[in-house]
Amino acid sequence: MTVLNGKGVLDGIAIGKIVFYQRKGQEAVKRHVENTEEELRRYQDAKEQEAADLKKLYEKALHEAGEKSAKIFEIHQMILEDIDFCDAITDTIKSERVNAEYAVKKACDTYIQTISAIDDPYLKERAADIRDISQKLIGILTNSESDTFTSEEPVIIAADDLTPSETVQLDKSKILAFITINGSVNSHTAILARSMNIPAVVAVGEELGLKYNGNNAIVDGASGRIYIAPDAETVRLFSERREAKKAEQEQLHSLKGKKSVTMDGKEINIYANIGRPEDVEAVLRNDAEGIGLFRSEFLYLGRETYPTEEEQFQAYRSVAENMQGKQVIIRTLDIGADKQADYFEMPKEANPAMGCRAIRICLTRQDIFKTQLRALYRASAFGNIAIMFPMIISVGEVRAIKQIIHAVQLELSGEGAAYNPETKLGIMVETPAAALISDELAKEVDFFSIGTNDLTQYTLAIDRQNPSLEHFYDAHHKAVLTLIRITAENAHKNGIFVGICGELGADLSLTETFLRMGIDELSVSAPCVLPLRKKVMETRMDR
Missing domain, CATH: 3.20.20.60 (Phosphoenolpyruvate-binding domains)
Known part of the structure; x- marks a missing residue:
């Protein structure tokens, strides 16, 4: 049995198989273009499509996670329309005569490089938002399929990190817990996990690697520990704790109708x-x-x-x-x-x-x-x-x-x-x-x-x-x-x-x-x- 330590986001116990979230690559290769007006039009069309997608994500988050979590996608909408961010993209297209997806990547990289140099958790969270928005724009511009996750049974999802848009698009019925290499307890993804009532452990570090894909594990959201390939006694102890929590929930339901x-x-x-x-x-x-x-x-x-x-x-x-x-x-x-x-x-x-x-x-x-x-x-x-x-x-x-x-x-x-x-x-x-x-x-x-x-x-x-x-x-x-x-x-x-x-x-x-x-x-x-x-x-x- 291997024990990994991270930061617990939401109290709860999950027992199941680890499955790593695999992303499809999105190419933003630099290309010279003759018709910059066409590239500007492509960029505007992609922006409009992403705005529509963000509206759908807002509605889904609102339904599944509540207003506080849904506001994340209002912030994304504001960044998408931010004058400085938009100008950086359009100026690059016009001055360098390059394709729109490369211009988006360049603007994103420049902003993240600037923000990352400042030791401020709030700004670092904005960097994650900009990366999420830019990835979606590039995906639309390159006609890349959205990342998908399918599973026949509920599993523990592992990833380097998950963006808010990735998190909210996942099928809640197939998620036992989130575990991530990076991230913080104050990140937008952590907020979503709490609102969706899904146990999560973040900032586990590089020890959480692909070698554990398919392994059985226990996630303890209270302590921030992950038990990989747990022995029978550990499974028994945590199963009992999980049942006790379930009984506590049933007790709460018995209070319905009472003053x-x-x-x-x-x-x-x-x-x-x-x-x-x-x-x-x-x-x-x-x-x-x-x-x-x-x-x-x-x-x-x-x-x-x-x-x-x-x-x-x-x-x-x-x-x-x-x-x-x-x-x-x-x-x-x-x-x-x-x-x-x-x-x-x-x-x-x-x-x-x-x-x-x-x-x-x-x-x-x-x-x-x-x-x-x-x-x-x-x-x-x-x-x-x-x-x-x-x-x-x-x-x-x-x-x-x-x-x-x-x-x-x-x-x-x-x-x-x-x-x-x-x-x-x-x-x-x-x-x-x-x-x-x-x-x-x-x-x-x-x-x-x-x-x-x-x-x-x-x-x-x-x-x-x-x-x-x-x-x-x-x-x-x-x-x-x-x-x-x-x-x-x-x-x-x-x-x-x-x-x-x-x-x-x-x-x-x-x-x-x-x-x-x-x-x-x-x-x-x-x-x-x-x-x-x-x-x-x-x-x-x-x-």
Whole structure:
């Protein structure tokens, strides 16, 4: 038996045969061309095809791995359209009079060489993205078949590394685990593996070689160990551990239909976050008590024009009806920062996370906002909808929103359109400003929802998407928890409910803390609902 060590990405045990992922070679040989216009046209056609492919990958990732993972392909789309990257390719075609695939390879190599010289994990991840995009472009230009993986039985996939596009295209039913020579626990592929709930071990090193292809192995995602050609006793021990985990999952399923109540009788609502109407299936399957965050950005991203009122209405209505009376809290559009749509024609900003985003766009482009509000209010006639506004920092913003809502309601009434005039209105508390004036804000709305992701990054002044700052980023920082406590106290003081819809809501080490603060609702990704309910049911508050 041989034991290899890497970095575990997701806790879990897989037992099966190792099969190496084999890529088909893609030639990008340099050729002189006379007709550069034809090469530019080939490049543009390839770009359009890749953009269409990325859209399909986004949809597949969204369905199988959730919104956070799907965003990877939005980043790829942005890189594909990046002006500097595109100019490097077209300039090479025109100035050197070479074929498009070679120009793509040259641009890719230049960017990766520049980035690799900088010791920054975040930039290194961008290098992997550029390589993935370039490989796909070259494959389209050379008419190379896409890499495929087929297996009659589920196997452990081994590779030097896997790109996000390769990972998401694999048939999940045939994958027991991923093991890779390179990679990191923060890579996009690792994020996908976690979201797809597939055990993975990365950064095993060159010891993981083709000589192990076809060998039986055990992958322990918790420890990051791989046992190749394990003896009978090791197989028995890990089989027992795997069965224990399976029994734990069955116990979680037995909690469906039960209330989320502590041992001493304190009840809390456990809701789910969704990014698209299709996600309702997972919400119901995991027995969430409602939807605490329905992100409406999906209607605006990955398209070339604004969504119509009717498109929005149908999406909101379908979710409200499918939830059969359970509350659905819909957040108005949160475009900006890391979520960009070209047709909004937003000016370039040096610091978009601090720029014109979310409610700031809505209040400065009221035609867009009114269209969404009309759709939301029309949908309110078909279910238990509440509306939530992001990035609020002042009472004046809330009052301005109410004036616009009043105008929308008058319009709908004049048209004879059905809507619920008692629709609950809430705000996201995701800035220190909102938390510190939450006593005043609570007098204006029906509920608060604390967005802990942004609240943490704005409180700590740390970009939460920059992995090179990971060791500085502390989501449990006393300042963050203090702002959450202040917000909860001011909500209850003014008779409104308060929830949490950020990632901290699923942090089981903080569940009791949140319960003691008086948080009324925790909204998490659908797979986290039952583990969170179990934690609540095992907690005592009277000691």
